[in-house]
Amino acid sequence: MAAKPSIPKGTRDFSPVEMAKRNYIFNTIRDVYHLYGFQQIETPSMEMLSTLMGKYGDEGDKLLFKIQNSGDYFSGITDEELLSRNAAKLASKFCEKGLRYDLTVPFARYVVMHRDEITFPFKRYQIQPVWRADRPQKGRYREFYQCDADVVGSDSLLNEVELMQIVDTVFSRFNIRVCIKINNRKILSGIAEIIGESDKIVDITVAIDxxxxxxxxxVNAELKEKGISDEAIAKLQPIILLSGTNAEKLATLKNVLSASEVGLKGVEESEFILNTLETMGLKNEIELDLTLARGLNYYTGAIFEVKALDVQIGSITGGGRYDNLTGVFGMAGVSGVGISFGADRIFDVLNQLELYPKEAVNGTELLFINFGEKEAAYSMGILSKVRAANIRAEIFPDAAKMKKQMSYANAKNIPFVAIVGENEMNEDKVMLKNMETGEQNLVSADELIAIVKK
Structure with missing residues (x-):
């Protein structure tokens, strides 16, 4: 007996219903990106390892899926090297390419390679899968989708404002209540500076995160463990526990960070973003959260994170401002700001809250029952009209028993069934059955279209 097939751990098959749900997510995000003038690009699934290596730190390098060279990949390798069993060294000889780890580094490579064709500021979005050789666990996969949007070549804070509007619009369309959290890397640097621990900025933010x-x-125990003094930890307490409205927090920070130029710059940037958004009438709450730290080695200005309010789950969107996207590829000084929607987590939230609209999930709207050649030929004529009216419709391909055909309609959640027999053809009509109510009506093709579309 043949072995049962399987798929790699950390990957998934998606059923037709799941794909309909996923496409609803991607199409909603894509439509909003278009509203704000973002244009789509795609980059290859695989990149040169020289592009990927060293961009994600040592841990990230270990999580890259490397692709073995085709042909004789032993050529140029000595017996001594083979016998050394040094996996990392051998991989560098066997493999020149790898699967992309995220969409940001390939985007940076794209900007550098196509700089002469790009009009700056460049507003791009990408909705593509990425791969990480991580240990699979609940909510963490080896293959998953990212939905990124970035603006590069502009320092304007209006870009941050518009990205927050995009986040608000997307989640309003999904009917998911969220809290949009914002902070600024410069504020965090200012805090580290005024407590006298500038060199411990990463340790401080990792802990308070x-x-x-x-x-x-x-958190305090972890700070102490990292060698931060008791005095500095004491100074940090009122900042970590800062509460009140966004305006009150900003006023307190102006006072606390008065001796830090970089800190005040961060407060000023946050104030502009929050005050501008206040005039835009966002549907969701936006909160200045000083415990938000997001990958600090990467971001240099505003940082964002989005939490769902009605489901216990990690952040479902994140992003921020970075000063030197393309510097690693020798093109310095290209500032940018971006966001990434976590499609897989949004999928889980919409499932838990049962927020998918029926029309997004249902496929076929109308099934024609097949009683034989004559009836099928008659039905095909009406089917053309129905599809021209943008109704998703199909005919059962075989003249099978009625029970089998109706079971097919039920299994696919098809809301209407068209029954065509001798009597219907003689009257040039169709018997239309509503599968939910069981109601049946003899209707013309035009009446059928009107009822199904309604």
């Missing part, structure tokens, strides 16, 4: 998960006492 865990406040929600481990609580204040454990």
């Amino acid at each position: 865990k406040l929600d998960k481990i609580g204040l006492d454990n």
Whole structure:
């Protein structure tokens, strides 16, 4: 007996219903990106390893899926090298390419390669899969989609404002209630500066980023463990626990960070973004959150994160401002700001809250029952009209038993069935059955179209 087939761990098959749901997510995000003038690009699934390596740190390098060279990949390798069993060294000889780890580094490579064709500021979006050789677990996959939008070649904070409007619009269309959290890397640098621990900025932010998960006492313990003085930890307390409205938090920060030029710059940028958004009438809450830290080695200005309010799940969107996207490829000084929607987590939230609209998930709207050659030929004529009216319709391909054909309609959740027999053909009509109510009516082709479309 043949072995049962399987798929690699951390990957998934998607059923027709799941694909309909996923396409609803991608199409909603894509439509909003278009509203704001973003244009789509795509980059190859595989990149040269020289493009990918060293961009994600040592841990990231270990999570790259490397692609073995075709042909005789042993050529040029000595017996001594083979016997050394040095996996990393051998991989560098066997493999020149790898699957992309994210969409940002390929985008940076794209900007550098196509700089003479691009009009700056360049507003691009990408909706494509990425791969990570991570340990699969609940909510973490080896293959997953990212939905990125970035503006490069502009320092204007209006870009941050518009990205937050995009986030608000997308989640309003999904009917998911969210809190949009914002912070600024410069504020965090200013805080580290005024407590006298500038060189420990990463340790401080990594610790306070865990406040929600481990609580204040454990955060303080972690700070102490990282060698931050008791005095500095004491100075940090009122900042970590800062509460009140966004305006009140900003006023307090202006006072606390008065001696830090970089910190005040961060407050000024945050104030502009928040004040401008206040005039835009966002449907969702936006909150200045000083515990938000997001990949600090990468971001240099505003940072964002989005949390769903009605489901316990990690962030479902994130992003921020970076000063030197293309510097790693020798093209310095290209500032940018971007966001990424977590399609897989949004999928889970919409499932839990049952927020998919019926029309997004249902496929075929109308099935014609097949009683034989004459009836099928008559039905095909009406089918052409129905499809021309933009109704998703099909005919059962075989003249099978009625029960089998009706079971097919039920299994696919098809809301209407058209029954055509001798009597219907003689009257040039169709018996239309509503599968939900069981109601049946003898109708013309035009009446059928009107009823199904309604």
